[in-house]
Amino acid sequence: MSDIKTAHNITETELSDGTTIYINDHVYLASEHLGEPYYIGRVMEFCTSHKRKGLQVRIAWYNRLKDIINRKSADPCLLVATMHSDIHPVSSIRGKCTVMHKYYVPNIDVYRKQQDHFYYNQLYDRYIQRVYDVVPCETVQNVPMDTLEALKSRYQFIAVEQGKAADLTVARRICCVCQQWCQSAVSVKCAACQKSFHMSCLNPPLVRKPSKGFAWQCAFCTRQEQLAESNPDSPIASVTSHTRSSSSKASSPETSESQQQTTKDLSIAAATAAVVATKAELKRQVRATRSQVKQQQQQETLALNSMVAEDAVNNMTDTSPNSTKTKPTIKKEGPKAQQMNMTNMWPFRYFGVNTAITDILDVDDRIYPRAKSRIGAKYQANVPDFVPPSRHSRHSSSTPASRSPRGSWQEESSTKKELQDILDRQTPISQDDMASPFSASSDMTSGMRPTRGTDDTVTVIYRPDILSEGTIDRYMDHVKELKNIPLPPYNSDLMDRALYELELNNYDTDTAYDNMSKLNGDDFKHIVEWTPAEIEAFEQSIRDHGHDLNYAKAAVKTKDMADIVRYFYQWKKTDRYEPVYSEWTKVYRPLKKFKKFPRDIKREAEEARLEKENEMAAAKSQEDTDLTIVPRSTYSSKPYQCMNCFTDQSRIWRRSPSDFDRKRKVFSKVLCNDCGIFWLKYAKIKPISSDTRIANMTISSNNAANSSSQLGGDHKRKRGELLGNMKKRSKEDKEYMQFDPSPCTICHIMSGPADSLYTCYACGMSVHHDCYGVKHKAEHIGWRCDPCQNKKKPVASYNYECVLCYNTTSKHQALKMTSGYCWVHVQCAAFIPEVKFTNPATFSPVEYIGCVNPARIEADCSLCDDKRGACVACSECSKSLHVQCAIDSNYRLTFEILPYNAKNHRHQPNCPIIPAGLFGPGSASGIMVPQIICPAHSLTGRQLIRIDERTANESRESALYTFCKNYKRISSNSTPAMRRYLASSAFMQSKKAHKKIPSQFDAVIESLSMDASLSSYAGSGPCRSRAILTSSSSSSASKSARSCSQCPAKFSPIWWSVGANPYSLQRLCQRCHNKEQFNHQHVH
Structure with missing residues (x-):
């Protein structure tokens, strides 16, 4: 039974803003979900409910066109009516609007420009999922008079299939023979005189209407x-x-x-x-x-x-004489809401092709749209009549040719005779078996058994209203006191047998009582004793297969299925049910909850009361807050600007249409109150002219400048500190450190400048900010290393393996992302000179992995014997090894300062020089070269800077950061495309591999030369490869110097360097280069 009750005495109510809502008013209602506009509906009635707080209202919905056809409508004022209603609290109403049928709108363009005005001309049925045309009843003419009067008196509109409205609004068609109304489906129209005739009234009657394209006369x-x-x-x-x-x-x-x-x-x-x-x-x-x-x-x-x-x-x-005939005009006046003709609170009624004309006259006829009937030969199978099987007899020997015209009833009579003979040969059923009609039917064939559910299978046990209730109660009390029956007084078998004895003895209580006193346990066949072994087998079946009693019958073969079913329902109410059945539910139904027996009525009532109070409190909190409004607590922390009109002045700010997060605390896109209300009403962004947007932007910028000028430095500092503390507190509330700080994974020490040690909140790895490349002034709270950040917001590969050493033995790996979205160790990238960093401050992304010397790739690591990756050589014994393998084997990673003479290195005259005393009083001046030295070698007499040392100046930078800042940076003139081309060209040169790994000093000089060449040819293309592209931006001197060394050509689409040295100043034109390649191929 529904808890909703109609409040007949309430016809109006007043909202919190003072708006009065009457019955049949059209209103806006708040959406249940964020990101959706207001719902539009008609107030049908006011209701009350003991399960809901406050006054309720029944709303008849109107849908927007986009909700039905999933397509944006060009007209936001166009709606589609429905015959669906819901109950909502009055507090969800957000305002009033006007909704009219298009027929009653005199000027649609003027009507649409009015605020809160909508119109419709169609109806949607959500069950059939079809759209119907809505036609006012006053325009209907081509129906019988009694039907037309019923329509106009009970309904305001009718709903018909699309395209069928024109047949109802034309003049009434009368048959010229019988003077009755002509229905289009059963009538024809003369093509000459335009008169209508029933097809059955013609002489001779017309069987069917003319085919399409033909006329009838x-x-x-x-x-x-x-x-x-x-x-x-x-x-x-x-x-x-x-x-x-x-x-x-x-x-x-x-x-x-x-x-x-x-x-x-x-x-x-x-x-x-x-x-x-x-x-x-x-x-x-x-x-x-x-x-x-x-x-x-x-x-x-x-x-x-x-x-x-x-x-x-x-x-x-x-x-x-000059008078002309004029067409009468129809005065279209919209019906007032209170004067609309309705039935069951609906002004619509389905009157389509699936409605009979006579159905309209029935007041209780269904008014909702209906589909075509699914009953008939087109939808159901033709099932032949059932003919019971008969045994062959001497009467069935007649051939079909010898049968008489009455063979059908003769065959039927012979079949009945055979059935009677079979029934006569059956043994009669005794009185003891009357309670079980099928007990004696084991010898019957399947065709001779009576049909279940009919009178033949029903045994009358008791008929009420023959004896009074007092007499029955006294009789049952006496029967329950009998000692000869081994059943408890509440047993259902005892009660059924006592009532059945009344039926057998014509409801004579004395005779029935005497018969009951003569019974014993053998007379009750459902009393079955279960042995402990049978009970154990039954319970094991429940543990294994649940409530499937077929498995229980297979486990307990000594009991019938009837006994098993009876025992199951008795056993289910015992204490053994939950511990046995729970073993099956733990695997197959883990959410199963068992009821407690006996039930605690007081506890259940208390739980229901608490649940009701919680629901009411949640409903109250939901009603008091409008989810589309941005919380006022955020207004002071951030100045908002409307994303549509660009104004920064609004009393209320509303969420953007794309905001679906109910728990959002920070709002980047908002709408002002005017734009927000417009979108909520019309589901369309409010159109704003470009002049208005420019004016609002100018005002906003002026306000921002004035506010910033009025705030002094102290105010800015205090406000910044306040915001910083607020962010810090908010992060502290969300993030919790689960790891203790440990030595830096790169330099292996914990000492350093204040607040320089960062610990990852996800994996616990600790690094110095200048050893790992942490962003400047990054927050310690919630900081994550690059791999852990990639796990949270993926941008690179999930395979966290260094492509330069493939070493994954260490617990914490200081990895950085490459330009190819792979990963490398910071130490591997720093100690291989060809590899560089796009941003030396953050050590990422890592570039020029493809420019690594081929000898490093072909060398095998002497520590792990892994042929993958790139190796470096010991500066003393030239032993090849991976950088990470050297770290794991306690090899010494240092930076050696070597003297540099610019005259001996023409390709790189502007090489970065480390000043003397940078790392202390004893540090020399020169080039900083990364070195890996075996533990057995001596370090005396060499200017070495350990990787854990820092500069002696105020900045206190790590040695690794100092090296990368000076020798690992990439030219600012290069582009990602140029760097990719340089790497691919180096891969093409890999066939001309070096015999051994070059020294670290030579590799550093070559890498600097490569970067300088790339910078000098930034306008024309990468120079790491042999191909040098010409450019109009090159200077005249470079153009004059760029000439072929074998022919006088000075212009070429591509210039090729001569020999194996990619930095040679001699060039080959494209033609000479092709000749050289051709000769080289034929020689080999």
């Missing part, structure tokens, strides 16, 4: 044409020709009065001639009945009288 018009063709000079011929021309085109308003009068006279003359011709034809009709002749005479008389009366009326109305 009545007998009278056909006879007129025949007479006109036989006598062209007769007045009938002229009238017929005139009728044809007038029926083929509509009469124009410019027709003169004389022509109209001539037409009327000719029509009357034609009608008179038709009467004469018809009488002559009737005399020739042999099969015409008297009723048909009389009916035809009445039709002719009515036709003549109507024509004469119409002529007289027209003569009286057309008094002036």
Whole structure:
């Protein structure tokens, strides 16, 4: 039973803003989900509920077009009506609006410009999922009069299938024979005289309507044409020709009065001639009945009288010679909401192709749209009648040819005789087996068993209203006191047998009691004793297969299925049920909750009361807050600007249409109150002119400048500190450090400048900010290393393996992302000179992995024997090894300062030089070269800087950061495309591999030379490869120097370097280069 009750005495209510809502008003309602506009509906009635707080309202919904066809409508004011309603609290109403049918809107353009005005002309049914046209009942004409009166008195609109409304709004069609209404499906229309006839009223009746593209003509018009063709000079011929021309085109308003009068006279003359011709034809009709002749005479008389009366009326109305006939206009006035004709609170009624005309007269007929019937041969299978099987007898030997015309009933009588013989041979059923009709039917065939559910299988146990309730109670009390029956007083078998004895003894309580006193345990066949072994087998079946009793029957073969089912329902109420059945539910139904027996009524009532209070509190908190409004607590922390009109002045800020997060605390995109309300009402962003946007942007910028100028430095500092503390507190509330700080993974010490040690909140790895490349002034709280950040917001590969050493033995790996979205160790990238960093401050992304010397790739690591990756050589013994393998084996990673002479290195005259005393009083000046030295070698006499040392100046930078800042940076003139081309060209040069790994000093000089060449040719292309692209931006000197070394050519699409040295100043043009490649191929 529903908890909703109609409040008949409430017809209006007042909202919190003072707006009064009446029944049949159209209102806005708040959406249940964020990102959706207001719902629009009509107030049907006010309701109350003991389960819901506050006054409720029943709303009839209107849908927007995008909600039905999933397509944006060009007109936001267009709605689609529905016949679906819901109950909502009155507090969800957000305002009033106006919704009218399009028929009642005099000027649609003016109406749409009015605020909060909507219109509709269609209805959507969500069950059939079809759209119907909505037609006002006052425009309906082509229906019977009683049906039309019922429609107009009970409904305001009817819903019909699309395209069917025109057939209902035309003039009423009357059959010229029976003078009754003509339905389009069962009537035809004459193509000449435009009169309608029932197909059954024609003589002979018309079986079906003409096919598409063909017309039908009545007998009278056909006879007129025949007479006109036989006598062209007769007045009938002229009238017929005139009728044809007038029926083929509509009469124009410019027709003169004389022509109209001539037409009327000719029509009357034609009608008179038709009467004469018809009488002559009737005399020739042999099969015409008297009723048909009389009916035809009445039709002719009515036709003549109507024509004469119409002529007289027209003569009286057309008094002036210049008067013209005008079409009457219909005054379309929208019905007031309180005056709409409704039935069951709905102004709509389905009146489509699946409705019978007579159904409208029934007040209780279903008014909702209905689909085509699914009953019939088209949808159901044709199942033949059931014929019971019969045994072969001597009567079945007759052949089909010898059967008489009455063979069907003879066969049926013989079948019945055979069935009777079989029944007579069956043993009679004793009285003891009456309670079980199928107990004696084991010898019956399946065809002879009675059908279940019929009177043959029903055993009457007790009939009420024969004895009084007091008599029955006294009889049952006496039976329960009997000692000869081994059943408890509450046993259902005992009660059923006591009532059954009353039925057998004609409800004589004394006789029934005497019979009950003579019974013992053997008379109750359902009393079955279960052994402990059978109980254990039954419970094990429940543990393994749950409630599937077929497995229980297979486990307990000594009991029938009836005994097992009876025992199961008795056992289910015992304490053994939950511990046994829970073993099955733990695997297959882990969310199963068992009911407690006996039930605690007080506890359940208390839980229900608490749950109801919680629901009411949640509903109250939800009603008091509008989720579309940005919380006012955020207004002071951030100045908002409307994303549509760009204004920064609004009393209320609302969420953007794309904001679906209910728990959002920071809002980057908002709408002002005007733009937000417009979108909520019309589901469309409010159109704003460009001039208004520019003006609002100017005002906003001026306000921002004024506010910033008024704030002093102290205020800025305090506000910044306040915001910083607030962010810090918010992060502290969300993030918790689960790891203790450990030594830096790169330099292996914990000491350093204040707040320089960072610990990853995800993996616990600790690094110094200048050893790992942490962003400047990054927050310690919640900081994550690059791999852990990639796990949270993926941008690179999930395979966290260094592509330069493939060493994954260490617990914490200081990895950085490459330009190819792979990973490398910071130490591996720093100690291989060819590899560089795009941003030396953050050591990422790592570039030029493809530019690594091929000798490093071909070398095998002497520590791990892994052929993958790139190796470096010991500066003393030239042993090849991976950088990370050297770290794991306690090799020494240092930076050696070597002297540099610019005259001996022409390719790199501007090499970075480390000043003397940078790392202390004893540090020399020179080039900083990364070195890996075996533990057995001596370090005396060498200027080495350990990786854990820092500069002696105020900055206290690590040695690794100092090296990368000076020797690992990439030219600012290069682009990602140039660097990719340089790497790919180096891969093409990998065939000309070096025999051994170059020294670290030479590799550093070569890498600097490579970067300098890339910087010098930034306008023309990468120079790491042998191909040098020409450019118009090159200087004239470079163009003059760029000439072929083998021919006098000075212009070439591509310049190629000579020899193996990619930095040679000699060049080859494209033509000479092709010749050299051709000769080289033929030689080899």
